Structures are given as C-alpha cells and as structure tokens.
Amino acid sequence: MEHDSHHIIPFKTYLNILLGLLFLTVLTVLVAKPVSGFDAGVLNAFIAMLIASVKAGLVAAYFMHLKYDNKLHLALFLISIFFLVVLFAFSWFDIITRIQQLSTL
Amino acid sequence: MSASHAEGKNYLNWEKGLWSWLTTFDHKRIGILYMITVMVFFAVGGTFAMLIRTELFSAGPNIMDANQYNQSMTFHGAIMVFMVIIPGIPAFLGNFFLPMHLGAKDVAFPRINLISWYCLIVGAAITLVSLIYNGADTGWTFYTPYSIETDNGTSWVVFGAFVMGFSSILTGLNFIVTTHKLRAPGMTFFNMPLFVWALYSTAVLQVLATPVLGITLLLLLAERTMGVGIFDPALGGDPVLFQHFFWFYSHPAVYIMILPAMGVVSELITAFSRKVIFGYKAIAFSSVGIAVVSFFVWGHHMFTSGQSEAAGILFSFITMLVGVPTAIKTFNWVATLYKGSIRFDSPLLFALGFLFLFTIGGVTGIMLATIGLNIHFHDTYFVVAHFHYVMVGGTLMAIMGGIYYWLPKMFGRMYNEFWARITFVLIFIGFNVTFFPQFILGAMGMPRRYFDYLPAFESLNKISTFGAWTIGVGFVIALFVIVIAIFKGEKASDNPWGAKTLEWTTASPPPHENFLETPVVTGGPYEFR
Numbered sequence: 001m002e003h004d005s006h007h008i009i010p011f012k013t014y015l016n017i018l019l020g021l022l023f024l025t026v027l028t029v030l031v032a033k034p035v036s037g038f039d040a041g042v043l044n045a046f047i048a049m050l051i052a053s054v055k056a057g058l059v060a061a062y063f064m065h066l067k068y069d070n071k072l073h074l075a076l077f078l079i080s081i082f083f084l085v086v087l088f089a090f091s092w093f094d095i096i097t098r099i100q101q102l103s104t105l
Numbered sequence: 106m107s108a109s110h111a112e113g114k115n116y117l118n119w120e121k122g123l124w125s126w127l128t129t130f131d132h133k134r135i136g137i138l139y140m141i142t143v144m145v146f147f148a149v150g151g152t153f154a155m156l157i158r159t160e161l162f163s164a165g166p167n168i169m170d171a172n173q174y175n176q177s178m179t180f181h182g183a184i185m186v187f188m189v190i191i192p193g194i195p196a197f198l199g200n201f202f203l204p205m206h207l208g209a210k211d212v213a214f215p216r217i218n219l220i221s222w223y224c225l226i227v228g229a230a231i232t233l234v235s236l237i238y239n240g241a242d243t244g245w246t247f248y249t250p251y252s253i254e255t256d257n258g259t260s261w262v263v264f265g266a267f268v269m270g271f272s273s274i275l276t277g278l279n280f281i282v283t284t285h286k287l288r289a290p291g292m293t294f295f296n297m298p299l300f301v302w303a304l305y306s307t308a309v310l311q312v313l314a315t316p317v318l319g320i321t322l323l324l325l326l327a328e329r330t331m332g333v334g335i336f337d338p339a340l341g342g343d344p345v346l347f348q349h350f351f352w353f354y355s356h357p358a359v360y361i362m363i364l365p366a367m368g369v370v371s372e373l374i375t376a377f378s379r380k381v382i383f384g385y386k387a388i389a390f391s392s393v394g395i396a397v398v399s400f401f402v403w404g405h406h407m408f409t410s411g412q413s414e415a416a417g418i419l420f421s422f423i424t425m426l427v428g429v430p431t432a433i434k435t436f437n438w439v440a441t442l443y444k445g446s447i448r449f450d451s452p453l454l455f456a457l458g459f460l461f462l463f464t465i466g467g468v469t470g471i472m473l474a475t476i477g478l479n480i481h482f483h484d485t486y487f488v489v490a491h492f493h494y495v496m497v498g499g500t501l502m503a504i505m506g507g508i509y510y511w512l513p514k515m516f517g518r519m520y521n522e523f524w525a526r527i528t529f530v531l532i533f534i535g536f537n538v539t540f541f542p543q544f545i546l547g548a549m550g551m552p553r554r555y556f557d558y559l560p561a562f563e564s565l566n567k568i569s570t571f572g573a574w575t576i577g578v579g580f581v582i583a584l585f586v587i588v589i590a591i592f593k594g595e596k597a598s599d600n601p602w603g604a605k606t607l608e609w610t611t612a613s614p615p616p617h618e619n620f621l622e623t624p625v626v627t628g629g630p631y632e633f634r
Binding site (some may be wrong): 002039072079080083086087090091093094095098 | 285313314318343345347348350353400401403404411412413414415416420470
C-alpha cells in the first residue's frame, strides 16, 4: 500500500497562524455593532461571515494540512464549497426574483 | 490454501454468537446486519402501506380515522425512505460487495462502518419514541409551517432522521476512501465493475448532500423548541426556504436511492446476457453525470409552493437534463441484451422489470418537470404513482434482483428458482395494478395525502388496493424463498451464474478476508466475449 509522505509544518508557522486567528477573533468583536458601534448596514453579516471564512480557510490550510496534502483532498474540499454556493445561489435567486415578482413598486 | 479455509471457515462461521455479530468489523457481516435491519423495517413500512391502501379501498372511513391515516402515511414514508430505500442497496449490498468488487479485504474504515449501522439503529429507535407522544403526522417531508406548529412527536422523528443521516454520511465516506485506496493491483478505475461506479457516485451524494438535511432538521428543531424564526413567517422567516434546504438534500437522495439500483441492474444485465456490457464508459460517466445534475434540480418540487416563476423555469429546464444520462444508461442496457445469450433467471427478470417500470417512472418525471403540466398534476396521485414507479419499480426491483443474484455468494446456498419467479410475477403485476390506476386518478384530480375521496374515484382505488395486496403476497413469499434458501437451500457453487466480476472468483460463502490471495486484475470486469 502506498504511504503519503507527511509534511512537517514548522512550529513558527503554527504560532503565526494562531496569532492570525486571535487577531481575526478580536477583529470580529470590534466590528460587532453592540460592542463598538460600528455599523455597515446590510454588510454587517457579510463582514462577519467574511472574517469567519478567512479563519476557517487558515485552519483548513494549515492545521488540517490541506495546503500540503494530496491535491485530491483540496479538490474534494473545494467541491463541497461549490455545492454550498449552489445551495445559497439558487435559493437567493428564487427569493430575489420572488420579491421582484410580488413587489408593487 | 490457508488452514482456516481448509477447515471450511468462512465469514459466517469465523466467529460464533450474537456478540460477535454486534461487534463485528467485517464488512460482509455488517452488510448482513443491514440486510436484516432493512428487511425488518421494510416489513413495518409495508404494513403501513397495506393499512393505507386498505383504508382507501372505499370512500369514507374504513379501518382508521383521519388522524391515524396521517400518521400511517408519515410512518410509511419516513420508514421506507430513511430506513429502507436509502440504506437498502449501498449499506447492504454495497457493504458486502464493494470491497469484493475491488479485490480488497475490507472497507477503509471498518470501525466507522459498524458505527454507521448503529447510527441507523439509534436513529430508528429515536423515531419510534415519537409513538409515545402521539406519533407524527407531517409526512416524511416535515414541511413548515405545519411541522413547527403541530403538537405531537414530530421532534423525535426529525431528530431520528438527523441521526440516521450520519449513518448515510459515514457509509459514503467509507466507500469513497475504499474506492480510492484499497483497489487490488491492476484494478484501475476503468476496470471497476459498474456497481462500484454507481456506489461511488452515490457516496459523493451522501457525503455532500446529507449534511444539508442534518442542518435543516436541526434548524427545524430549533424552530420548534426555541422559535428562532428562520422558517416561521410570523417571525420574519420563510417557509419556502425550508423547502429549498430540504429538497437540496432530498432530491439528490432520490438518486442515492436509484443510482445503486442502476449499478445492480448493470451487473445483472451483463451477467445474464453473457455479454460485455455495451458502452461501459458511457454508463460509468452517466452515473457521475446524474449525481452532478441531481444537485441542480431540487426546485422542481416547489413549482406551486411560492417559488418564483423565474426560478421555476430554471429548475424545469435543468430537470429535463437528468433524462439525458438516464436514457444513456437505458439504451446501453437494451443494447447489451441485444444478441446476448440471455438466461431468464429471476435476477434478470427483476432487472427487466426495473427497465420497464423505471422507464415509466422516468418519463412521467419529465412530464412533472414541465411547469404547465405540473400545475395540474401537483399534489395529486399522479405524483404518488410517479415516485413509486421510480422508488419501488426502480430501487426495490433492483434490490430483489440483487438479493437473488448474490444470495449464493453471500450464504453459499441456492434459492428456489420457481418460487423466485412467482414472486417476480406477483410483485411486477401487483405493482402495475396498484400504481398505474393512480396515474389516471391523478389526472382526474384526486389529491394525494387525503384520508377520503369522492365516490367517482372509488373503482380505480379498489383496483389499486387489490394490486397492493398482490404485492404484499409477493413480498411475503419472497421472504420465505430467501429464508428457506439461507437455511435449507441447495449448496451453491462458487460461481453459479458464470459471472466475471471478482467476487465470483472466491469461495461461497467468502472467507473472512474475502480472498485467500490478493487478486491481480488484468482486464475489465465483463470479459465474456
């Protein structure tokens, strides 16, 4: 049976990623309206989700080794993301066209 | 030859006692556990079906009241979908034969394989707890807002389905890794039997789609217990959003049910035509094609439930595309039969039954995908007939064919061919007598899910109920045929059908680790002539 070679990630890299994640956590709190008063209107949720996605990406790439792993695993991960986008995009398409259809404006 | 094999040891007598079965990591034994589980649930779900049809034998209340009818319908649907048809082929036949088809000793994660069976059992037990709380009456789709408001055991059924979803995900994950990592030397992707291609495509669906159902059901539970307001319009939610989430899983789930059945049919048709399958790559890629397209069609369940017209048109168009890979398979199967040395044993009869019934199910599916027709047909018995032609006419016919085909390998015993053919005749005729009148009833406007109907629909309903009883008799006889074969059947040779896939090169029943020596593959799976 074949054995994939395992890439050893230096401790310093792990530390940097940890610091990055902590920074992004602080940033999430800072852009939260009840804490800082920062208000981007309809973009509030988008900003929070964007930061969370970057954090998830860092965890997947470094702590879960996707960056150094067999590219097939990366492909499977990206396919999952793609289908999530399909779910959101088609549902959004229905809702947005439904609003246009029903709106009297 | 190993010492254990010389002593007549196989996976059935490798270890003894109930505990050895409940703690086994052997994929074959876990497959048998699934077989027993699925058969028990099928008996329960089938009993509910008989009760429903008996109630509908004539207009007005007959053997139950409206509330009991709604509960029978819900349990029939939930049991048959989550506990029978979804695990039916992948977890039972797939578990047993995927590693053998690949020339492997077991699946990649044997312990996870066992956990997946326990997830099914625990999920089913949780579902049954609902009976203490006056059952559930939402139908297996748990549509909001009713499923939020109804005050009974719905939460238990929803949570049970959530737990059973893990069974499906873990099985799918195991199959993907097994297919990638445990193929015998020389077993390239294009040397794999088509059943493996079908199971692989199914596994991708199980892994990608089932988590969405899990999240959706959790959101529904949160809605019921905490009123979070995602699906409840009174709290700013959108009930149609529930349908989007639900069908994003549940339409691919239809293909989780049918793709493995197509894989079984590919095996049966080539084995009993004694011919190389026509269009191997076309059938293999069409499995993947169906799996991919199935993710983009869920909105066809929602043409009349508030979805926008623009989204409806989009989903209608994409749904039509499913017909392309499906037709590719059907034409290739027919072309395989052409000029084959056909043996009309019961497995092939069931495969031919599949071709006939699934084609009707598929063509009526195209009719339902047409928005204009759907407005008339939606929520009528036309839809009920359509999806039973796909699920029962497709999947259950393939399961029956697969059981008869592989029974000699699984248990080393032959079944009684005469009685097996009788079961085919009863199930096939009974099925058409049950469900074909429902197309007519639907076109006449008889709504589905109702406890009662207008007197004008009575004669066709009577015919339908007679058909259901005929199916019931057919399956009871089939149970006897299978059980008698397992315990008293004639001893089977290693390859009674003269088939070419790897599982037939080993003993019947197979030894503990499937093959005495790891097979080396030098050609395709169907090298007849």
